[in-house]
Amino acid sequence: MDRRTFLKSSAAAVGGVAAPAVWSPSKAQSRQETLLIVSESGPNNLDIHGVGTNVPGYEVSWNCYDRLISHEMKTGPNGAPYYDRDKFKPELAEDMNVGDMSATFKLRKNAKFQDGSPVTARDVKWSLDRAVSVGGFPTFQMKAGSLEKPEQFVVVDDQTIRVDFIRKDKLTIPDLAVIVPCIVNSELVKKNANPKDPWGLEYTKLNTAGSGAYKVTRWTPGTEVVLERNEQWASGPMPKVRRIIWRMIPSAGNRRALLERGDADISYDQPNKDFAELKGNNKLRIISTPYSNGIQYIGMNVKIAPFDNVKVRQAVAYALPYQKIMDAVLFGLAEPMFGAKAGSPLEVKWPQPHQYNSDLAKARQLLAEAGYPNGFETTLSFDLGFAGINEPLCILVQESLALIGIKTTINKVPGANWRTELNKKTMPLFTNVFSGWLDYPEYFFFWCYDGQNSVFNTMSYQSKQIDGYIEAARVAAANNDTAAYDKSVKDFVGLAFTDIPRIPMFQPYVNVAMQKNVDGYQYWFHRRLDYRALTKS
Amino acid sequence: MLTMIARRMMLAIPSIVGVIVVTFLLTRVLPGDTAAYFAGPAASAQAVEEVRVKLGLDQSIPVQFASYVGDLLRGDLGASLTTGRPVVTELAARLPASTELTLAALLLSLVIAVPLGIIAAVRNDSWVDHFTRIFTTAGVSLPVFFTGLLFVYVFYFLLGWAPAPLGRLDVFYSSPPEWTGFFLIDSLVAREWETFRAALAQLALPTITLAVFSLAPIARITRASMLNVLASDFVRTARAAGLSGGTVVMRYAFRNALLPVITTLGMVFSFLLGANVLVEKVFAWPGVGSYAVEALLASDYAPVQGFVLVMAILYVLVNLAIDLLYGVVDPRMKVEG
Secondary structure (H helix, E strand, C coil): CHHHHHHHHHHHCCCCCCCCCCCCHHHHHHHHHEEEEECCEEEEECCCCCCCCHHHHHHHHHCCCCCCCEEEEEEEECCCCEEEEEEEEEEEEEEEECCCCCEEEEECCCEECCCCCCCCCHHHHHHHHHHCCCCHHHHHHHHCCCCHHHEEEEEEEEEEEEEEECCCCCCCCHHCCCCCCCCCCHHHHHHCEEEEEECCHHHHHHCCCCCCCCEEEEEEECEEEEEEEEECCCCCCCCCCCCEEEEEEECCEEEEEEECCCCCCCCECCCCCHHHHHHHCCCCCCEEEEEEEEEEEEEECCCCCCCCCCHHHHHHHHHCCCCHHHHCCCCCEECCCCCCCCCCCCCCCCCCCCCCCCCHHHHHHHHHHHCCCCCCCCEEEEEEHHHHHHHHHHHHHHHHHHHHCCEEEEEECHHHHHHHHHHCCCCCCCEEECCCCCCCHHHHHHCCCCCCCCCCCCCCCCHHHHHHHHHHHHHHHHHHHHHHHHHHHHHHHHHHHHCCCCEEEEEEEEEEECCCCCCCEEECCCCCCHHHHHHHH | CCCHHHHHHHHHHHHHHHHHHHHHHHHHHHCCHHHHHHHHHCCHHHHHHHHHHCCCCCCCCHHHHHHHHHHCCCCCCCCCCCCCCCHHHHHHHHHHHHHHHHHHHHHHHHHHHHHHHHHHCCCCCHHHHHHHHHHHHHHHCHHHHHHEEEEHHHHHEEEEECCCCCCCCCCCCEEECCCCCCHHHHHHHHCCCHHHHHHHHHHHHHHHHHHHHHHHHHHHHHHHHHHHCCCCHHHHHHHCCCCCCCHHHHHHHHHHHHCCCCCCCHHHHHHHHHHHHHHHCCCCCCCCCHCCCCCCHCCCCCHHHHHHHHHHHHHHHHHHHHHHHHHHCCCCCCCCC
């Protein structure tokens, strides 16, 4: 029985009190062309350049704005479409010419913003200037690709824009294909800007002003976002779905019920247990993809005794209940990052499994060698914002560490407070996730292990040796020196494993559940939905 | 009458001032750094400071308080950082959703609990009395989110009688032209019968969930108060005078038993507004409760302060309404302010 007949019959069954009246034909039509997405939380800002835009906000930006370039698709590890890190395709630009120290982009002549005005090189320059100038996350992300100053973006003519490089950096071009360098309708936004808000952030917070495939037509924060297809979209094949209704349903149980009853078309961020069960009953299409360049780990602050001792860190690495966590916490929905065969060579990739495994005897021995035969006491912290995974995980870790004498008190940190705590770098032992949009090992290590001590180097790890390897890999990548690059990657991965300031446990999965008649899901580095490719039959 | 209302309002001012001061201080001492939260995961210490200055959080507490009170006097409750909108607009948009749900639940609960209470009193110690006791106790002892989820599971997931728990309206209906903000009333005014049905259908389960929770106090107080009155002299006289059972119970006894019931109603209304928070979460109801909780989790001060303030004002108004009702029900209760 499909949804409509079901609704009709149930409406009849209860005399039309509980269920809405029979659908009028036009409503049935719009159901066919509309996709209902449910998720726990929604955007707080429609513009990724805004102050404190949350991750759901990125999804809106991705679908409502175009970038100069985007990625091609390939087949992913699970057989589903997966973005191709190395292949770029034009989006707003119809042609890209990368030179030694600059790249030139020619814009599509027929590209128009959603208000009908043409997209010009001046809009592109204004938008990229905005991204490197507003501060906060967008500016930080641009910097990751050596895009730092407005002078780097040069208008050649109405249809041509040149991006000058300040240094050779392999990540510059990929960084132009992430969500941040989106092209904004500069005339429209300038009209709505004021001296206190020169970039018009207040306007774009509530309105989409792009040339993208969708536009937001209604937004009730915390309740729903409605997006309509932009019929004038010129930067790709016309999307199949005319309307997206994205509702925020806080209760995971209800999201699952909506899916199973066929009322919602797509849901993500369900608990792993739900996905494991839904996979079993085969009524829905479930796609699980490992986070690209992402790992959940146990971190140890190497500035705080006893974790300044490498033997203690190794002892902890041998004492973690890896497999139990995989089974009981993740229901198998993750990629194990432990237990590589002893003596197997390192690979030139990241993430990759390390050779530690649960081996309590070895852990006890290492702990004794380090001078803590009876263990010690410490606290284990986690982010309550992700308590679904973190809480059971930490309890298992606590139990397991107790077996080698390490007594831990669990410290639950509220989501709002977690980043502050990470920034302070005073937590001795904690679990956390990091994943990078740009899928390059040296990118991950630059943020997480380098001596510049960024927020993500949560362990305060300082090693001149690893800094050298990371720098060598960056230089080799910029100069296309494969042999030197491969050696440097193996060097820093190897050192990260022997020194083990953070213990990788698993690569989490992005799980998306959808009805069988919904197709076209693509995995993107940002892990959000791309509405443009979705279809509903 | 009017002077009495004015006097009552004056009396409420100190408590509202107290609420303003306490919520302001409470939100400031909460753990969690707003600036760090909104600067995002990748922020450097400098970026966090920039955000802090932008939000005015670098100022001392008294200065922040002064500017907060100044804004308040102009009717500006500040802007929410999580939703990016002014708190006043958000509360105005969400309050009708919460009050519609609460009033509907209160009404349903009255319709069930008062007759139950009366029968339980009249047929004291009969099976009806025991049934009432068990039923209402069970209702109040189950947490609302549990009853809510259970109802969704049974009536939506298993039986399919209720519509999807998607908030106030199914996604394919647009809300009726706004007049009161109560969808039931607005759709009737606009003569959109289909929308009325859809809104009623969405309202049914959350209303029942809340009503079940609030049956107990109303039914128990009705019963106790009725028992008291039924044992009094004038009821015995009335019976002795040969009046029919119905007249005695409804006309003489019930009217005299009504005062405590009304007092309880005020209290029940207040705690239903609180219980709403959980029901709103379960049914994705876009009310003020879920708004405040989300803001609290993100250390977003302005909505929390606005919410508490609005609730305080609402309580004052409800209490006032109840006092006025006393006078109507029992002319002996001349309210002296």
